[in-house]
């Protein structure tokens with residue numbers, strides 16, 4: 001096996017609070033190969049976005065983080081001074097943020113914002129930048145791209161702003177694209193177009209794609225491998241077919257069972273009982289045990305380690321598909 | 325129970341935008357002749373291509389912006405001729421959940437204060453009663469009561485979205501207009517929210533207008549569907565009918581493009597999709613807006629705009645020359 005494009009070992013992120021440091025991300029390991037699509041799924045608040053912000057060096061001052069390894073394309077990110085790291089961002093690694101308002105400036109036309117991005121990271125002339133910006137908007141499925149370059153974010157629809165962010169993120173041909181819920185505001189036909197665009201970039205340029213999404217249909221259609229998170233932990237990680245066919249972690253299984261298209265219309269949806277523990281009241285033992293249907297005595301006391309399981313990783317003492 | 329809680333007739337909206345050469349101003353028709361009714365205690369889902377005017381319609385219905393033309397009656401009161409005290413009362417009865425929660429929550433106020441505000445302004449509840457109501461609402465949307473002390477930026481995307489839902493429900497509104505309210509939620513939390521809305525609907529006759537791009541959510545929650553394309557309503561009727569037998573070609577494509585949460589089937593259907601570029605509201609095509617992408621398009625479709633018309637014995641209306 002070649003060395004992966006991105007290698008993260010034991011990533012932890014904490015937030016300072018009156019009650020001490022709260023752990024939002026705990027022991028996450030990610031390996032992404034060149035030209036691979038890895039999807040991260042997991043309950044709301046499980047630490048998906050925070051983990052990616054840590055990688056991008058974009059966490060606020062109240063956050064502390066650590067990792068055993070964090071390498072990108074052969075470069076040790078942990079040893080890189082912050083300035084050099086920031087230079088890499090936007091060019092080599094770029095990110096589509098979950099909410100458009102987090103990365104679009106309301107005071108400038110969107111075309112200007114894309115062109116600024118190109119000016120910072122490429123050698124293109126200003127006419128070339130204008131043309132490239134228009135081309136990018138068109139690729140993102142925005143009709144009348146030339147005119148829309150002049151629009152301010154508030155003059156575009158939610159899904160159009162989302163596509164402007166996508167255009168910005170792929171503008172400089174990154175080696176790794178982190179897409180945090182990139183299609184939440186898009187109808188299914190445009191979503192399909194965007195996913196085709198991202199897949200084509202993966203196939204043609206060898207870009208790796210880290211796709212955070214809660215849409216299991218998108219996962220099934222797009223990802224090669226899936227990593228499942230729960231309360232700051234990675235609980236399962238494996239190839240997409242195996243994960244959907246025979247989920248091993250009880251949380252993964254429950255998540256798939258809650259899919260609305262597997263439930264009857266207007267019936268009660270099988271939500272997982274209870275709520276994901278907040279980062280300030282995590283239980284002892286396995287973090288999922290209070291809501292787990294397979295819970296046994298040892299789950300209460302001991303925290304299961306993340307171990308190899310078949311061709312993937314699993315953090316569970318009593319996985320599905322084994323009787324004990 | 326046949327008095328509609330909301331009745332829209334011929335609603336239109338146009339925006340003036342910078343366009344063309346030399347910054348000439350252009351009119352953008354975001355919404356054209358939208359007429360429909362919403363019955364008490366029922367839910368209407370609005371679906372359609374990104375940028376087709378769904379949010380624009382929602383903003384008009386919630387009286388955030390006035391329509392350029394058309395009339396709107398809420399609970400029998402015509403908003404064009406209502407008194408200011410009637411309007412104030414209506415504004416508490418109709419609440420909106422915005423598409424981008426980050427934009428709609430005040431970043432300088434804590435979650436608790438955000439949820440308390442509508443109670444302080446509109447009710448005579450004591451401080452303790454308000455605190456109790458806030459805690460119970462947070463629990464109902466699946467959030468730890470401890471999150472009330474946080475500022476919005478300290479929450480995950482899905483947590484912010486749930487704060488926005490909780491805020492809209494604080495005053496027990498009669499009508500909830502929700503713009504992609506569950507798009508950032510994982511399926512288990514999504515199930516919990518959908519169950520909550522269904523329960524409110526039964527208990528308090530809550531009427532809902534629900535914008536969503538996720539047809540499995542729509543199927544689950546909607547009684548009726550309204551399909552929009554480039555600012556126009558192209559099909560409406562009972563949700564079950566439309567999803568089972570779409571009559572407008574665009575509705576058919578939407579249903580066929582929905583991602584399926586099954587990796588084996590997903591890869592086969594990848595090719596199905598919509599050919600051609602979406603049309604632009606800045607320069608709409610003549611005739612039917614969909615004709616350039618429609619397999620049924622004929623000479624008539626290129627010249628004549630199809631009207632919404634009844635095509636069978638049901639309440640279904642379709643705007644297509646070829647529907648029967």
Ligand SMILES: Nc1ncnc2c1ncn2[C@@H]1O[C@H](COP(=O)(O)OP(=O)(O)OP(=O)(O)O)[C@@H](O)[C@H]1O
Pocket residue numbers: 015024042043044045046047048049050051060062098278279477478479480481482483508510
């Ligand atoms: N600045 C902060 N201070 C304190 N806690 C924070 C801060 N930012 C995030 N958190 C907490 O960290 C946890 C993980 O957040 P994160 O945004 O990574 O979740 P997520 O998995 O992306 O969820 P979602 O699917 O809802 O976007 C959440 O419980 C959140 O409340």
Ligand SMILES: Nc1ncnc2c1ncn2[C@@H]1O[C@H](COP(=O)(O)OP(=O)(O)OP(=O)(O)O)[C@@H](O)[C@H]1O
Pocket residue numbers: 154155156157158159160185186187339340341352353354373374375376377378379380381423605
């Ligand atoms: N304030 C505004 N000024 C100019 N144009 C606007 C304004 N608000 C909306 N528009 C335009 O109106 C059209 C409809 O926008 P709207 O936000 O209603 O779409 P939408 O159906 O909600 O799309 P999405 O699913 O992407 O959110 C778009 O072409 C948009 O650019």
Ligand SMILES: [Mg+2]
Pocket residue numbers: 048049050098180480481482
């Ligand atoms: Mg997130």
Ligand SMILES: [Mg+2]
Pocket residue numbers: 157158159378379380423503
């Ligand atoms: Mg919208």
